[in-house]
Amino acid sequence: MKLAAVALLLAALADSAHAATTCKEACPENLKPLCGSDGVTYDNECMFEFARCTAANAGQTITLAANSSCANADCSSNTACLQVIDPVCGSDGVTYTSRCELKRAQCKTPGLTQKSKGECSASAGSGAGGCATAMCTKEFKPVCGSDGKTYSNQCVFTNAQCKTPALTLRAEDACDSASSVGGDTGASKRAGGCVTMCTEEFSPRCGSNGVTYENACALKNAQCGNASIAKAADGTCPNATAAPAPTPGSGAAATSTFTLRLATASVVFVTAVANFVL
Numbered sequence: 001m002k003l004a005a006v007a008l009l010l011a012a013l014a015d016s017a018h019a020a021t022t023c024k025e026a027c028p029e030n031l032k033p034l035c036g037s038d039g040v041t042y043d044n045e046c047m048f049e050f051a052r053c054t055a056a057n058a059g060q061t062i063t064l065a066a067n068s069s070c071a072n073a074d075c076s077s078n079t080a081c082l083q084v085i086d087p088v089c090g091s092d093g094v095t096y097t098s099r100c101e102l103k104r105a106q107c108k109t110p111g112l113t114q115k116s117k118g119e120c121s122a123s124a125g126s127g128a129g130g131c132a133t134a135m136c137t138k139e140f141k142p143v144c145g146s147d148g149k150t151y152s153n154q155c156v157f158t159n160a161q162c163k164t165p166a167l168t169l170r171a172e173d174a175c176d177s178a179s180s181v182g183g184d185t186g187a188s189k190r191a192g193g194c195v196t197m198c199t200e201e202f203s204p205r206c207g208s209n210g211v212t213y214e215n216a217c218a219l220k221n222a223q224c225g226n227a228s229i230a231k232a233a234d235g236t237c238p239n240a241t242a243a244p245a246p247t248p249g250s251g252a253a254a255t256s257t258f259t260l261r262l263a264t265a266s267v268v269f270v271t272a273v274a275n276f277v278l
Helices: 002-018 045-057 099-108 154-163 216-225 251-277
Strands: 034-036 064-066 088-090 114-117 143-145 169-171 205-207 211-213 231-234 241-243
Touching (some): 143 154
Parallel strands (some): 211 241
Antiparallel strands (some): 143 169, 205 231
């Protein structure tokens, strides 16, 4: 009977030892910053202790890194790490050789956290800050990537290459069967994947419907509205049907009307001369 009572007491003590600690939530507003090992600057010791308590209940550990804000912490005194290869991925997209190396980096970069265990999927290697993408212009000069996507210009394509090193340039033109236009630089507004504004560049494309489009962008607009349209060839179509239909008095219609009137005037003039001679 006594043994049973002792067993119950030990079990109760074990349960209480594993029970979550109630963390103090109310802290004063005095400012005396401390730097935690998680790279976060806490306003004072009370707030640091609250964070440490909360982390402990979640099975994590936060220690004091410096008696100052993380930005002013002396990182030169960081403990050297053992040469253990157990990679982790940081929230900055960098692969660190171990969690210890990540903690050393956290001292210099407040807010840096562990994203996942193992190498980052698109890391450029430890110590470097991942891809530095460039700000691209609004120019629409499409290029085709090896992924079958049309990128609005070379700059946008280069940014994509940074994130996907295996990506290569297939052609300096729109892809024949591109599924989408990659990298929106603001050159055009899109609705449902459709390009709605094109440049006035004249680089004709012949559609499989026999219509000549002003450039690759105009062809893409047509393809968006009719998925059965494909690019038949670069250049104008043999029947030279222009698209979209021009407004009266301009474009191809104006040229055709002018040519017809000129031909009619020539016939009238020749007839008049013949009658005069006779």
